[in-house]
Amino acid sequence: MSGILVLGETADGRMQPVTAELISAGRSLHEELGQDVAVAFLGSDLDDAASEAFSYGADTVYTVQDPLLAEPGVDAGVAAFQEACGRVEPDVVIVGRTALGRDIGPRLAFRLGTGLAQDCTDLEVDQDTKRVVATRPVYGGNALAKVTFTGSSPQIVILRLKAFEPLEPDPSRTGEVVTIDAGLDPSMIRSLLVETVRSESEGVRLEDASIVVSGGRGLGGPEPFEVLEELAQLLGGAVGASRAVCDAGWLDHSYQVGLTGKTVAPDLYITVGISGASQHMAGCSGAKHIVAVNRDAEANIFKSANFGVVGDWSKVLPSFLETVRELVE
Numbered sequence: 001m002s003g004i005l006v007l008g009e010t011a012d013g014r015m016q017p018v019t020a021e022l023i024s025a026g027r028s029l030h031e032e033l034g035q036d037v038a039v040a041f042l043g044s045d046l047d048d049a050a051s052e053a054f055s056y057g058a059d060t061v062y063t064v065q066d067p068l069l070a071e072p073g074v075d076a077g078v079a080a081f082q083e084a085c086g087r088v089e090p091d092v093v094i095v096g097r098t099a100l101g102r103d104i105g106p107r108l109a110f111r112l113g114t115g116l117a118q119d120c121t122d123l124e125v126d127q128d129t130k131r132v133v134a135t136r137p138v139y140g141g142n143a144l145a146k147v148t149f150t151g152s153s154p155q156i157v158i159l160r161l162k163a164f165e166p167l168e169p170d171p172s173r174t175g176e177v178v179t180i181d182a183g184l185d186p187s188m189i190r191s192l193l194v195e196t197v198r199s200e201s202e203g204v205r206l207e208d209a210s211i212v213v214s215g216g217r218g219l220g221g222p223e224p225f226e227v228l229e230e231l232a233q234l235l236g237g238a239v240g241a242s243r244a245v246c247d248a249g250w251l252d253h254s255y256q257v258g259l260t261g262k263t264v265a266p267d268l269y270i271t272v273g274i275s276g277a278s279q280h281m282a283g284c285s286g287a288k289h290i291v292a293v294n295r296d297a298e299a300n301i302f303k304s305a306n307f308g309v310v311g312d313w314s315k316v317l318p319s320f321l322e323t324v325r326e327l328v329e
Helices: 017-033 045-056 074-088 099-112 223-233 243-247 313-328
Strands: 004-007 037-042 060-065 092-096 118-121 122-126 132-138 143-148 153-160 176-181 210-217 238-241 268-272 287-294 306-308
Touching: 004 017, 004 074, 004 099, 017 037, 017 045, 017 153, 037 045, 037 092, 045 060, 045 176, 060 074, 074 099, 074 176, 092 287, 099 118, 099 210, 118 132, 122 143, 132 153, 210 223, 223 238, 223 268, 223 313, 238 243, 287 313
Parallel strands: 004 037, 004 092, 037 060, 060 176, 092 153, 118 153, 210 238, 210 268, 268 287, 287 306
Antiparallel strands: 122 132, 132 143
């Protein structure tokens, strides 16, 4: 076996940003293993996605097409990606920690009888064994462990979002597109898509925002999030929240940042009333700058913050908001 295979993700025929991150991870292994990086897309009408994949560093693109892949489904997806792995025979498979990746990755590892490393934040190569060494959080994010693979290939890793920065796209890059006929049988489909519900949200997506303003239990209720929303809008950012906030029903879980929520890596991460538990920090560890507002001077958040304000948010935030408004307007 040789080569690095990425599970590509698309939406409306276009490559999703997570795929560029996975290609970047693959290129980092390419430098040490000397193996090409391929991307497998599942679905149809994938010409645009293939072009984007080449521009971000893919050497080869495999398009696995079948009518059963027209709608998202784990049964068809696993079978199709397994077919791609059988065709490529990769040494390393990289999957994103997305809804699709979390469904396909473990099932693929079981079918191939190989190992899998979940929720990885970094990848490197052991120079003696030439096997992948993955870094992943353990004990609820309180520690980081380095794990490697023994036995059979491929080595499958599920990579946390925002763990790798996409490479600068090069539109001049091209490569070979190989079409794979998956030959899927309808009898293998055991779960059916009944309905798709799309939530309409205004402004920038939380995962893509360069500025995120997050609130925690210290805000005391849902009303203060209106202030955070105003601040986020002025800064051109998005609002996030801790798990405690979402569990309390103050905000929907789509706002949750953390180990069991979304992973963000903004240029600026502003926290208000967040204690800084390891589970939350696991979701924002990629932030370039963290600003914390908390009335508890001993709060863990100050250990990670670049700038901190010890004080009651209701006294600190209004003046800060007013200053931002003056600067922006």
